[in-house]
Amino acid sequence: MPTPARVRADACPGVFAPHDAADGPLARVRLPGGAVSAAQLRALADAAEECGDGDLHLTSRGNVQLRGVTRPGLAARLTDAGLLPSPSHERVRNVLASPLSGLHGGLADVRGLAASLDAVLCSTPELASLPGRFLFAFDDGRGDVAGEGADVCWRALAADEGTLLLAGGDTGRRVRLADAVSALIEVALEFGRVRGSAWRVAELDDPAWRGTPVPRGDVPVPVGMIAGVAAGVVPRFGQLSAEQARALAEFGPALVTPWKSLVLPDVPADVFERLGFGGVPLGTSACIGRPGCAKSRADVRADAVFRPGLRAHFSGCERRCGKPSQSHVDVVAEADGYRVDGRWVPFDEMEGKL
Template structure:
């Protein structure tokens, strides 16, 4: 059995680092996932100087560095903290309220809505107390990020109108201009209701409250859901996979120096103009072919860096990749390897759940079943 839900979530940040077996984890926010490569290089410098040398993208499109030292009181050393703040990814408030997904591609660009929501969010003190797992999603109508476990979602119907939905099933048709404020109002209702519950509540669907009564134009129109975008070329751009979500130094240095790239919740990065250099990105460590097993295999941190894990999940994932290269038929759906029943980093769509398989033969038997 997994541990009972704690009173507060364990999502790590600069002001609340998480102490793992290999050192501290610090996670920083990038609502919408669009980020200058210069900032990624800055994070890489921190990881190479003080951490394990890699930058990890999470399934909520945030970024983290692990293996960092801590002071005796559990805080991040000031020199490292200053370097993290210099990325511009740590706001003065609301550091842990950070999960905002946005469709990475499409004719309707919702990144300006993300920026508006985040700016207004940081002006609302109540929302600093939201659960660290609370998530907004901005879907441009393709249904891609609508398949993620959001709490509040905006899905575009056209350039100027869309649907705002709560994860408890209620939804409203609304103008694009009014959507960010409505989404924040719903989040405030969720937080107010959370303060009245006796047990920890992380999502609105867990509340026995009717929310959103002040928003007009309720609708029964459903949110369209498709699924993750496959890696590959899209016109001039390249959607490249990041194996296990771990950017190496070579991978980050291969990105165009002056560009903004976009992180996705599927351990990918959208590289503008990258299609013509797909082979070079593959050589740097990216996944550019949807048939590559790394496009379908993920894993939690596992041993030795997570003491809760029963197995070395990364070694298991590597072994599965090698097996799939010999026999591609064993990977028929996405596969996630977990070291314990918390299943950290698990994808949210249909997938094969490999929970601490004893060995490769056991894992392959489950995949072939």
């Protein structure tokens, strides 16, 4: 059943239109395919220190946010680093790609497709008006990003052929790898023509925009050394200090994943010893909570429970910002406690109830 179309304006944050959070303006920097060079990581670290709260906040779309941006100069810094190739399109450059593609596993190598799509997207004036929530994805066949809620996704079925998904449903349309970018751009253009007030494909009433639902597999977050060819780094709450970001940059380019983590290609076996963080998977995530968000009822990051095998998301309110798409324990703050998968739990009993 389609979701009702939105009636308010699209306020998805960017660099030129930040979100006014309780801790100051929040700017979201798009990284198509999650790709960020070492030089860009350093530039983001510098921008976080000079313009924001000093940290990089990873997002569930493989992007980066800077919080507390109260000092000028952010756009100029990002432009110089190549992170704002088209000011008119900056909020619509939302592209996921399987982060381990071409490194380990998968049916097809989708490296480079996100950058190719981004180039076409930024050179197509009509696509500047896409909603900031519209999401593209390229899945190399393992099913990792295909389950992340993309509006349009190419998912590999073989090394040179894939299928087109709309809002997670398989349309049955087969598309060659070489035509994947043009197929996704075609869908985005058509969506722009017919969307009316809809922000997402799932909100369209037309059954032509439906596909056969694809069951989501429980794909593990890449963490630790991966087949000796890459490293999965999982910072606590997806938050990197500027110092940590610079340490990562010493190992070259990185890929920000939709799971608030990073993949570092081609790194030495002692990478975690040299980094000093990020080698252990963290099953618990949380929104920013208090004091960063005025809508939050609690300091959820202080209250979050970490335990081996526990996958939970702590939310300060019913919006559940940043919640993972994988199965998890749903923990939502209320006046004097938390609602845990629908069950009321007082603050002082949280540890024993999860």
